[in-house]
Amino acid sequence: MTRFTVPARAARAALATGVVVALAATATACASAGEDEHPDRRAFALRGGTLTIDSDDSALEIVASDAHKKGTVEVTRWFDGSVVIGDEPEVTWSMKDDRLVLRTKCSGVVADCAAKHRIEVPRGVAVKVDEDDGSVSARGFRDALTIRTADGSVRVTDSSGPLDLRSDDGSVRAEVSSRRVSARTEDGSVRLGLSAVPDRVESVSDDGSVTIELPRATYRVTAETDDGGVDVSVPRDESSAHVVSARTADGKVTVRNVN
Known part of the structure; x- marks a missing residue:
């Protein structure tokens, strides 16, 4: 009986070809x-009364x-x-x-x-979110909401409870009636739209614009940027109980009334 063998070089080539074909088949989807x-x-x-969400x-x-x-x-x-x-x-x-x-x-x-x-x-449940890689959206909260994501955007809507929002790499957005809001991102923009006069708003970006839209009232405002413009058009009073802080290292800062 005659035996046929495949040379090692040819076998490796066939295997490599198979892998390439498989990679090509999956690369487009x-x-x-x-x-x-x-x-x-x-x-x-x-x-x-508190739910913690741990997602990777x-x-x-x-x-x-x-x-x-x-x-x-x-x-x-x-x-x-x-x-x-x-x-x-x-x-x-x-x-x-x-x-x-x-x-x-x-x-x-x-x-x-x-x-x-x-x-x-x-x-009636407060929520804390710790997300390693992914976007987070939340809506409808009357209780405290804390969101941290290492890589992804954060968006909160239709909420009135205290907010603490953080992203290491992504934008932060909120359209809420919360009285206390803290929002920070290391790489991305921050945009907050408030439909109720807040007690305190703190917003920081290391690299991106910061925009805060507020109902008509008088505010104690601190607005700073290391590289960009500052535009504050809301009424200001250093004795106001409504405190707003907006800072960015690189980008424009805008604090204005809701249209």
Whole structure:
């Protein structure tokens, strides 16, 4: 019987060709969580008055609602991903001590994954968000809301509770009636639109413009930039109880009345 062998060089070339073909097939398509037509849903018990959300790689949509049962947090998860060479991608969720932990595992040769979570929270619950990589949007909060993201934008709407918003790399936006707002980004713009006269607003960007729009009233304003213009057009009074601070290292600062 005659045996045929494939030279080692040819085998390596074939393997390399296969990898190249696989890479080419996946390079033109990016994962999108929105393409998941059958999202997973789960309810978690919440015992206290504060929910902490710990997420490493997912877009987050957080909603406060009267329609949800007190003591229950409902989570919807969309996920799409693939790995050409390596372990199958995996998403997990768990709740312990009122801390909701969301994890996405996606590594290997041409790993392409995308995850999104919508977290529905009953009214009367304060929320703290610690996001490693992903955008965060929130709406409907009457209680305190704290958001930190290392890489992603932050947007809050339709909320009246105290806000503490931070992004290391991304823009910060808020259209709210909150009386106390703190917003900071190291790389991105900040834009705050307030529909109620605030007690205190603090806004800082290390690299980006800062814009604050306020209802008509008299304010004690501090506005500074190291490289850019400053435009303050609201009525000012150093004795006002309504304090506004806007600073940026590189960009324009604008403090004006709501149109």
